[in-house]
Amino acid sequence: MAAIRLKVSSRALVSGDRLPSIRSFAATMGVSPSTVVEAYDRLAAEGLIRARRGSGFYVAGSGLPPMTLSEAGPPRDRAVDPFWVSRQSLDADPKVMKPGCGWLPADWMPNSALRRALRTLARGEDAVLAHYGSTRGSPTLRRLLLGRFAKEGLEASPEQLMLTGSGTQAIDLICRFMLRPGDAVLVDDPCYFNFQALLRAHQVRIVSVPYTPTGPDMAAFETVLTAERPRLYITNSALHNPTGATLSPQTAYRLLSAASAHDLTIVEDDIFADFEPEPSPRLAVLDGLDRVIRIGSFSKTLSASIRCGYIAARKDWMEGLVDLQVATSFGGPSPVATELIASVLAGGSYRKHMEEIRGRLARARREVAIRLESLGIRPWLMPRGGFYLWCRLPEGQDSAVLARMAVEEKVVLAPGNVFSVSRAATAFLRFNVAQSGDSRVFPVLRGAMAAAKK
Amino acid sequence: MAAIRLKVSSRALVSGDRLPSIRSFAATMGVSPSTVVEAYDRLAAEGLIRARRGSGFYVAGSGLPPMTLSEAGPPRDRAVDPFWVSRQSLDADPKVMKPGCGWLPADWMPNSALRRALRTLARGEDAVLAHYGSTRGSPTLRRLLLGRFAKEGLEASPEQLMLTGSGTQAIDLICRFMLRPGDAVLVDDPCYFNFQALLRAHQVRIVSVPYTPTGPDMAAFETVLTAERPRLYITNSALHNPTGATLSPQTAYRLLSAASAHDLTIVEDDIFADFEPEPSPRLAVLDGLDRVIRIGSFSKTLSASIRCGYIAARKDWMEGLVDLQVATSFGGPSPVATELIASVLAGGSYRKHMEEIRGRLARARREVAIRLESLGIRPWLMPRGGFYLWCRLPEGQDSAVLARMAVEEKVVLAPGNVFSVSRAATAFLRFNVAQSGDSRVFPVLRGAMAAAKK
Numbered sequence: 007m008a009a010i011r012l013k014v015s016s017r018a019l020v021s022g023d024r025l026p027s028i029r030s031f032a033a034t035m036g037v038s039p040s041t042v043v044e045a046y047d048r049l050a051a052e053g054l055i056r057a058r059r060g061s062g063f064y065v066a067g068s069g070l071p072p073m074t075l076s077e078a079g080p081p082r083d084r085a086v087d088p089f090w091v092s093r094q095s096l097d098a099d100p101k102v103m104k105p106g107c108g109w110l111p112a113d114w115m116p117n118s119a120l121r122r123a124l125r126t127l128a129r130g131e132d133a134v135l136a137h138y139g140s141t142r143g144s145p146t147l148r149r150l151l152l153g154r155f156a157k158e159g160l161e162a163s164p165e166q167l168m169l170t171g172s173g174t175q176a177i178d179l180i181c182r183f184m185l186r187p188g189d190a191v192l193v194d195d196p197c198y199f200n201f202q203a204l205l206r207a208h209q210v211r212i213v214s215v216p217y218t219p220t221g222p223d224m225a226a227f228e229t230v231l232t233a234e235r236p237r238l239y240i241t242n243s244a245l246h247n248p249t250g251a252t253l254s255p256q257t258a259y260r261l262l263s264a265a266s267a268h269d270l271t272i273v274e275d276d277i278f279a280d281f282e283p284e285p286s287p288r289l290a291v292l293d294g295l296d297r298v299i300r301i302g303s304f305s306k307t308l309s310a311s312i313r314c315g316y317i318a319a320r321k322d323w324m325e326g327l328v329d330l331q332v333a334t335s336f337g338g339p340s341p342v343a344t345e346l347i348a349s350v351l352a353g354g355s356y357r358k359h360m361e362e363i364r365g366r367l368a369r370a371r372r373e374v375a376i377r378l379e380s381l382g383i384r385p386w387l388m389p390r391g392g393f394y395l396w397c398r399l400p401e402g403q404d405s406a407v408l409a410r411m412a413v414e415e416k417v418v419l420a421p422g423n424v425f426s427v428s429r430a431a432t433a434f435l436r437f438n439v440a441q442s443g444d445s446r447v448f449p450v451l452r453g454a455m456a457a458a459k460k
Numbered sequence: 461m462a463a464i465r466l467k468v469s470s471r472a473l474v475s476g477d478r479l480p481s482i483r484s485f486a487a488t489m490g491v492s493p494s495t496v497v498e499a500y501d502r503l504a505a506e507g508l509i510r511a512r513r514g515s516g517f518y519v520a521g522s523g524l525p526p527m528t529l530s531e532a533g534p535p536r537d538r539a540v541d542p543f544w545v546s547r548q549s550l551d552a553d554p555k556v557m558k559p560g561c562g563w564l565p566a567d568w569m570p571n572s573a574l575r576r577a578l579r580t581l582a583r584g585e586d587a588v589l590a591h592y593g594s595t596r597g598s599p600t601l602r603r604l605l606l607g608r609f610a611k612e613g614l615e616a617s618p619e620q621l622m623l624t625g626s627g628t629q630a631i632d633l634i635c636r637f638m639l640r641p642g643d644a645v646l647v648d649d650p651c652y653f654n655f656q657a658l659l660r661a662h663q664v665r666i667v668s669v670p671y672t673p674t675g676p677d678m679a680a681f682e683t684v685l686t687a688e689r690p691r692l693y694i695t696n697s698a699l700h701n702p703t704g705a706t707l708s709p710q711t712a713y714r715l716l717s718a719a720s721a722h723d724l725t726i727v728e729d730d731i732f733a734d735f736e737p738e739p740s741p742r743l744a745v746l747d748g749l750d751r752v753i754r755i756g757s758f759s760k761t762l763s764a765s766i767r768c769g770y771i772a773a774r775k776d777w778m779e780g781l782v783d784l785q786v787a788t789s790f791g792g793p794s795p796v797a798t799e800l801i802a803s804v805l806a807g808g809s810y811r812k813h814m815e816e817i818r819g820r821l822a823r824a825r826r827e828v829a830i831r832l833e834s835l836g837i838r839p840w841l842m843p844r845g846g847f848y849l850w851c852r853l854p855e856g857q858d859s860a861v862l863a864r865m866a867v868e869e870k871v872v873l874a875p876g877n878v879f880s881v882s883r884a885a886t887a888f889l890r891f892n893v894a895q896s897g898d899s900r901v902f903p904v905l906r907g908a909m910a911a912a913k914k
Contacts, residue, residue, distance in 0.1 A: 134765060135766075136566040175788065311796045328547075
């Protein structure tokens with residue numbers, strides 16, 4: 007059944023094509039003809055194929071089964087896959103508690119600066135309100151970003167920077183630019199779940215290396231580079247998602263050396279940078295944007311509603327990336343969006359706001375760790391910053407089971423295996439400390455754990 | 461040389477791989493060994509391959525040549541390909557005249573309604589300013605759209621509609637959902653140039669049928685369906701881009717019948733709908749969103765800076781499309797963007813504004829046609845609405861040559877062949893009548909035509 011499904015989904019067989027005869031397919035598969043008869047009958051019952059009297063089996067009616075990245079169905083029933091957390095959290099009604107989600111509560115965001123920016127924009131130029139803007143996006147925002155890079159010691163030219171519709175779209179463009187179906191792409195285990203969802207859409211092979219408190223396990227990393235020849239490595243260095251770990255200088259150096267020896271390109275997602283209490287090593291800075299591509303966005307710190315990301319990369323790659331963005335989005339990101347972001351970033355209040363947020367997160371992190379500890383749930387490490395706590399459950403607990411139970415009680419958790427390519431994180435949950443303050447979260451968790459134990 | 465380049469770009473050969481020996485490659489290609497030697501030498505001079513003393517030729521150093529959709533290089537020098545008009549118009553400085561571009565001048569847009577909407581938003585909820593929003597996008601805007609569909613006689617349920625980052629992103633998502641590299645996709649000849657750019661990014665085979673004043677040439681359409689078995693047909697029905705033609709009821713019916721017989725899915729881009737003086741046949745309405753997918757956006761009528769598009773399609777396709785949007789953009793379109801758009805659309809002034817714009821365009825269309833006539837440039841047909849005039853040049857003129865000359869004089873034209881898969885439109889230019897009012901446009905055109913004649 008799987009073999010026929012594969013032929014149909016890969017379109018080796020299309021609507022109306024005749025399936026192999028029972029006898030020949032039995033021979034090909036090394037099974038008995040009666041096994042093939044049963045498989046064909048079941049596929050016919052599913053509607054994928056159809057029997058025609060006296061002439062065999064044919065691929066049925068209405069065209070190609072559309073590409074599915076995950077099982078369809080109403081959110082509640084769907085598999086706990088890399089889409090589970092995003093769909094559950096994005097589409098949750100406002101009463102649902104989301105300790106598993108990947109963003110700050112709305113009232114933690116710099117909304118008054120944004121409101122000022124909106125009022126300023128309402129008095130701005132017609133062209134900003136009406137037009138597509140340039141293909142690389144707002145020069146003002148690009149200059150601001152280049153200035154921030156320079157302060158880190160990363161000198162880049164304006165030609166090396168383009169704005170995109172979001173951080174995710176930045177990675178997507180790079181994947182389109184670099185990858186072909188079947189290529190191998192390396193990610194951390196665990197890693198941000200949407201890397202997996204995105205890579206599935208590119209039909210590439212996903213390979214992974216275990217992540218340690220100082221970065222990827224370098225022995226495993228080097229072995230995978232030799233064995234799998236991945237084309238791309240996608241990671242985030244500052245405050246790694248989901249673990250909150252920090253890349254050490256030694257791992258960073260060894261990683262870049264291995265990448266160079268194997269001609270590996272690296273996408274470094276810098277989205278949590280502004281949450282760091284003090285700077286940590288960055289691959290993009292060490293490498294000077296040669297084989298490392300930096301991407302980022304403003305969704306975590308400024309607004310997830312005003313979508314904008316960026317790509318900083320080698321100059322000779324940018325024309326191709328810009329063409330791809332024109333082909334697939336037409337134009338760069340919204341000038342209205344980039345104007346608002348530039349206006350908040352350039353304003354005096356943003357730095358102060360981020361300082362406050364870092365302090366608030368540090369307190370929330372300690373408090374949530376203590377409350378989790380009382381349930382026997384322990385952080386894998388205590389992050390230097392950011393809003394995640396990657397936690398191990400007590401012996402015998404399965405995070406997917408807890409997540410399914412908790413969602414019935416209006417609590418969205420982030421179970422470990424959605425982050426794990428090897429599915430080795432059954433015993434882990436990722437907590438967002440800023441979203442775990444509601445006193446109803448812990449009783450639900452405690453109840454689910456007790457029920458699961460029974 | 462082309463064969464080796466293809467092997468490298470398709471990655472049949474990767475960095476470090478040995479090239480076929482000169483003798484064997486000569487035999488494969490049916491050429492003399494000295495021809496292969498010369499080809500290898502030239503490729504080595506280009507840096508693509510490298511000779512190693514006594515051991516043959518190898519693919520050179522630094523990794524995969526990245527995917528290029530068009531020739532790279534500074535915009536002025538680049539080929540007049542489907543990216544030419546977009547890159548020239550989007551990145552033009554404000555002094556450049558753009559009679560070839562695809563949008564209205566900024567002061568024709570409903571900016572005062574937008575300014576009001578921005579001020580309202582500045583007083584709005586934190587969540588709208590701060591959060592991603594739901595995966596299908598703003599329920600308010602979706603309800604508004606469904607109400608408009610119902611007025612056309614198209615009843616659709618909320619589950620059949622999702623908002624996207626732009627109209628282009630809507631088509632891109634559908635292509636990702638439906639297509640695999642190598643599939644055939646059918647477009648009109650001529651068609652909107654970015655359909656070609658987008659389809660190239662999907663690595664599909666682009667096939668085309670001639671467009672007539674009442675829709676695609678149906679005899680050619682039926683022949684292509686049989687011969688090429690295209691998976692998808694992408695078109696726009698109301699005020700076809702670039703011709704301004706209108707689909708007739710007879711063509712619409714025959715087209716849908718042929719699509720049904722060949723199990724063809726149709727993407728109907730409805731982006732110019734609000735420019736129609738009175739409604740014309742729509743495939744999506746006739747078919748009831750079964751095999752027709754409607755997409756649209758607000759870029760032409762409301763703002764190209766506030767990016768948002770939509771997809772209306774069969775209910776059973778939507779979960780997969782939503783997953784793809786989450787994987788590749790995370791979340792739906794910006795809640796800030798959809799709030800602004802909903803606010804303008806729901807306001808009383810939008811309908812009045814569009815009435816005025818239609819009148820203004822009708823006058824501009826007549827005036828521009830008269831001025832073009834004086835240069836011997838004639839509209840292929842006089843459109844019922846919209847801002848395009850698809851015009852034939854006098855005998856012997858080549859629109860790409862004129863476009864190259866005009867861009868030096870700060871005028872961006874839209875030469876015919878960027879719209880034509882068969883490159884049969886050398887003698888055509890697309891004019892945007894709203895952008896042709898500047899008195900400097902026609903002298904530049906006249907001068908270029910005179911120079912080209914010499």
